[in-house]
Amino acid sequence: MALLQIAEPGMSAAPHQHRLAVGIDLGTTNSLVATVRSGMSTVLHDEQGHALLPSVVHYRPDGEVSVGYPAQAQQSLDPNNTIVSAKRFMGRGLKDIGVTTHLPYRFVDAPGMVQLETRAGIKSPVEISAEILRTLKARAEKALGGELTGAVITVPAYFDDAQRQATKDAARLAGLTVLRLLNEPTAAAVAYGLDNASEGVYVIYDLGGGTFDISILRLSRGVFEVLATNGDSALGGDDFDQRIYCWILEQAKLAPLSAADTRLLLTKAREAKEWLTDHAEARITSLLSSGDVIDLTLDSTTLSELTRQLIAKTLSPTRKALRDAGLEVSDIKGVVMVGGATRMPQVRQAVAEFFGQAPLTNLDPDKVVALGAAIQANMLAGNRSDDDLLLLDVIPLSLGLETMGGLAERIIPRNSTIPVARAQDFTTYKDGQTAMSIHVVQGERELVSDCRSLARFELRGIPPMAAGAARIRVTFQVDADGLLSVTAREQGSGVEANIVVKPSYGLDEDQITEMLRASFGSAEQDKQARALREVQVDAQRLIEAISAALQKDGATLLTPQQQHQIETAVATLHSLSQGEDADAIKAASDALNHATEAFAALRMDASVKQALAGQHLNTLEL
Amino acid sequence: MSPRPAQNHFALFDLPARFAIDLDALNQRYRLIQGEVHPDRFASSPPAERLRSMQLATQANTAYQTLKQPTARARYLLQLHDIDTEEERNTAMPADFLMQQLEWREAIEDANEDADIAALDSLLNEIKTTGKQWQQDLQHALDVAQDWPAAAAIVRKLSFTDKLQDEILHAISRHED
Numbered sequence: 001m002a003l004l005q006i007a008e009p010g011m012s013a014a015p016h017q018h019r020l021a022v023g024i025d026l027g028t029t030n031s032l033v034a035t036v037r038s039g040m041s042t043v044l045h046d047e048q049g050h051a052l053l054p055s056v057v058h059y060r061p062d063g064e065v066s067v068g069y070p071a072q073a074q075q076s077l078d079p080n081n082t083i084v085s086a087k088r089f090m091g092r093g094l095k096d097i098g099v100t101t102h103l104p105y106r107f108v109d110a111p112g113m114v115q116l117e118t119r120a121g122i123k124s125p126v127e128i129s130a131e132i133l134r135t136l137k138a139r140a141e142k143a144l145g146g147e148l149t150g151a152v153i154t155v156p157a158y159f160d161d162a163q164r165q166a167t168k169d170a171a172r173l174a175g176l177t178v179l180r181l182l183n184e185p186t187a188a189a190v191a192y193g194l195d196n197a198s199e200g201v202y203v204i205y206d207l208g209g210g211t212f213d214i215s216i217l218r219l220s221r222g223v224f225e226v227l228a229t230n231g232d233s234a235l236g237g238d239d240f241d242q243r244i245y246c247w248i249l250e251q252a253k254l255a256p257l258s259a260a261d262t263r264l265l266l267t268k269a270r271e272a273k274e275w276l277t278d279h280a281e282a283r284i285t286s287l288l289s290s291g292d293v294i295d296l297t298l299d300s301t302t303l304s305e306l307t308r309q310l311i312a313k314t315l316s317p318t319r320k321a322l323r324d325a326g327l328e329v330s331d332i333k334g335v336v337m338v339g340g341a342t343r344m345p346q347v348r349q350a351v352a353e354f355f356g357q358a359p360l361t362n363l364d365p366d367k368v369v370a371l372g373a374a375i376q377a378n379m380l381a382g383n384r385s386d387d388d389l390l391l392l393d394v395i396p397l398s399l400g401l402e403t404m405g406g407l408a409e410r411i412i413p414r415n416s417t418i419p420v421a422r423a424q425d426f427t428t429y430k431d432g433q434t435a436m437s438i439h440v441v442q443g444e445r446e447l448v449s450d451c452r453s454l455a456r457f458e459l460r461g462i463p464p465m466a467a468g469a470a471r472i473r474v475t476f477q478v479d480a481d482g483l484l485s486v487t488a489r490e491q492g493s494g495v496e497a498n499i500v501v502k503p504s505y506g507l508d509e510d511q512i513t514e515m516l517r518a519s520f521g522s523a524e525q526d527k528q529a530r531a532l533r534e535v536q537v538d539a540q541r542l543i544e545a546i547s548a549a550l551q552k553d554g555a556t557l558l559t560p561q562q563q564h565q566i567e568t569a570v571a572t573l574h575s576l577s578q579g580e581d582a583d584a585i586k587a588a589s590d591a592l593n594h595a596t597e598a599f600a601a602l603r604m605d606a607s608v609k610q611a612l613a614g615q616h617l618n619t620l621e622l
Numbered sequence: 623m624s625p626r627p628a629q630n631h632f633a634l635f636d637l638p639a640r641f642a643i644d645l646d647a648l649n650q651r652y653r654l655i656q657g658e659v660h661p662d663r664f665a666s667s668p669p670a671e672r673l674r675s676m677q678l679a680t681q682a683n684t685a686y687q688t689l690k691q692p693t694a695r696a697r698y699l700l701q702l703h704d705i706d707t708e709e710e711r712n713t714a715m716p717a718d719f720l721m722q723q724l725e726w727r728e729a730i731e732d733a734n735e736d737a738d739i740a741a742l743d744s745l746l747n748e749i750k751t752t753g754k755q756w757q758q759d760l761q762h763a764l765d766v767a768q769d770w771p772a773a774a775a776i777v778r779k780l781s782f783t784d785k786l787q788d789e790i791l792h793a794i795s796r797h798e799d
Contacts, residue, residue: 179665180665220653221653223653223656223657225653316795316798316799319795319798320795320798323791323794323795376662379662379665380662380665380666381665381666382665382666388657390653390656390657390660390662390663391662392653392656392660416683416687417683417686417687418683419661419676419679419680419683420680420683420684421680421684477680479661479676480660480661480662480676480679541666542668545666545667545668545671546668549671592668593668593669593670594670596668596670596671597670597673597674599670600668600670600671600673600674601674603671604658604659604671604674604675604678607658607659608655608658608659608678611654611655611657611658612635612636612651612654612655
């Protein structure tokens with residue numbers, strides 16, 4: 001009877017408790033954190049009442065780190081040690097970033113990802129981003145009064161694997177459990193769609209501080225199906241500031257400036273751009289450390305000319321996404337504007353002209369992404385919600401293999417809905433060849449050298465055969481998190497090799513552990529205690545879930561004997577989980593999982609059947 | 623007590639195994655099934671359920687993509703009848719088809735040289751229209767005449783034009799950059 005006791009409501013509050021989960025918009029210019037409280041997604045404010053946290057990190061002379069507004073105030077005074085827009089460098093090498101002369105940083109070219117030299121030492125963009133995430137985590141835990149179960153962190157849809165991995169690494173460094181990386185435009189669509197009960201095909205035009213994304217989604221009764229996505233992961237509001245900055249240099253005939261003056265003028269450029277959203281003219285005045293005095297007037301016509309080319313650059317990915325989705329402009333029901341840069345009248349006008357309709361701007365373009373992420377976080381954390389939403393997202397870039405001659409062979413094309421699996425057969429090219437090297441790449445270009453390399457591994461032990469006789473099936477599998485695993489198997493002999501792809505551009509496990517140790521200084525003992533606590537909690541959760549499943553479907557789907565088997569495994573785990581042997585608890589959990597595999601399959605098949613039979617609540621709502 | 627073998631794609635969506643398909647029903651049932659099986663629904667469930675959810679969601683995506691696209695749907699139907707469409711090996715195509723291919727390829731090359739997006743667009747439409755006619759022939763061969771060899775021959779032709787369309791789309795986006 002142990003089973004019933006455990007499943008008794010009230011006996012174990014933990015799994016039914018509201019789990020604290022947040023959505024984080026880790027932006028180039030500003031970051032935000034939001035959560036679902038009493039069924040409403042809300043942005044959490046800091047103690048001064050600010051919703052936005054400027055994505056600025058200042059390494060102070062006293063050894064402390066400040067983040068947000070205090071850091072922003074230092075950006076012209078101490079430009080070398082005040083990092084803004086670190087997101088632009090996430091997962092990027094020095095050559096990916098391009099021109100850096102206007103940036104006041106001392107870049108260090110490191111393998112894979114560029115690093116920045118500060119007074120606090122050499123910092124990777126991952127560490128800098130982790131400071132921002134840590135600040136948001138602290139804000140959320142203070143506001144919610146407890147430890148977070150996890151977070152959904154948004155990334156530009158067009159981020160590649162290296163950039164995504166760098167974001168995950170930053171979250172880990174900040175001590176956050178990542179429930180999911182969610183594409184920013186998808187997050188925005190969720191917030192917008194749920195708010196407006198929209199149906200039909202919508203375009204999300206997301207122009208942030210440093211990235212541009214375009215996503216096309218079909219919204220239908222709580223299902224958000226991404227049809228296509230495209231973008232430019234190095235185009236954003238920063239570039240508009242940069243154009244204005246260059247215009248100032250040209251107008252004032254200035255010689256190359258110091259780092260502090262550069263930062264000062266970039267700030268002036270941004271302020272002028274923002275002022276021109278509601279005004280016809282902006283005055284730009286400044287006294288530089290060189291003694292030069294700037295006094296210029298920028299009108300909106302000039303701004304339009306300066307930015308025309310940049311805005312046109314957003315329309316090319318837009319056309320590609322439409323074409324990938326097989327849609328015409330006339331199929332689009334609405335265009336939702338996301339990202340601070342979409343406040344510019346020039347951007348709104350260009351979008352309105354392209355789509356032949358005024359874009360939708362009724363949600364705060366700064367907050368909509370975080371609000372959507374919070375809704376998804378709430379669901380993934382297992383909190384029940386009235387909004388029965390479902391996101392069907394896609395991979396933004398094609399995944400493939402290197403074939404003879406350095407050519408990339410596409411296995412999973414971009415814009416495939418995940419989870420997805422694809423297999424393709426390859427063969428040997430030499431007589432007696434016993435090994436095959438597999439190089440996994442990401443991108444749309446034909447030459448491997450133009451794509452991003454994700455992983456390499458080897459399939460060994462192929463029996464010697466004539467060239468072309470071996471049949472090697474390579475399977476790509478991308479799960480709902482976007483994580484790719486690749487398996488290669490020689491069909492005749494059954495020899496197999498596989499790899500879970502973690503891009504070489506991220507930090508390796510040792511580096512992360514080292515950074516974590518440096519920031520927490522946690523002792524080995526703590527670690528063991530935490531590990532035991534974790535397996536106990538997991539075991540408890542597993543027992544709860546399986547007991548509930550048995551109670552609901554056990555009698556209908558299983559024979560009494562099968563039921564008994566599972567109940568025995570549950571009882572074993574239950575008694576072990578009271579003890580302190582973490583390994584034994586883990587083993588019993590695995591055994592219980594194994595014992596319920598077929599039951600899980602039966603339950604899910606039954607629910608699919610029921611859904612199709614029209615007996616499900618989803619259809620009764622109509 | 624092992625999971626039953628995967629159903630065929632048509633059965634998964636409770637649709638008759640025919641070329642002529644109710645696309646609205648397919649779209650609706652796809653979303654319904656994903657609503658039941660998608661991994662996001664099982665994010666905090668036991669591993670056995672998470673695994674099964676991933677398998678079923680992957681299968682639903684594969685099945686949906688296969689049935690949605692006419693050439694893939696026909697190829698799959700023929701597979702169910704144990705007919706290999708032999709697209710890699712059987713290159714014996716009718717002469718008039720080969721002539722037309724050649725003409726199209728030349729036209730694409732010319733348009734590419736001039737970076738003429740409008741010309742590429744009109745070629746794309748022309749090829750699409752031809753493809754639609756072949757799809758009607760295909761429907762007759764599969765659903766009415768049940769003439770598998772004839773159907774396989776049309777699938778081979780369609781896979782040529784599908785490839786051409788991809789190439790044109792690729793070229794257009796290259797010229798736009």
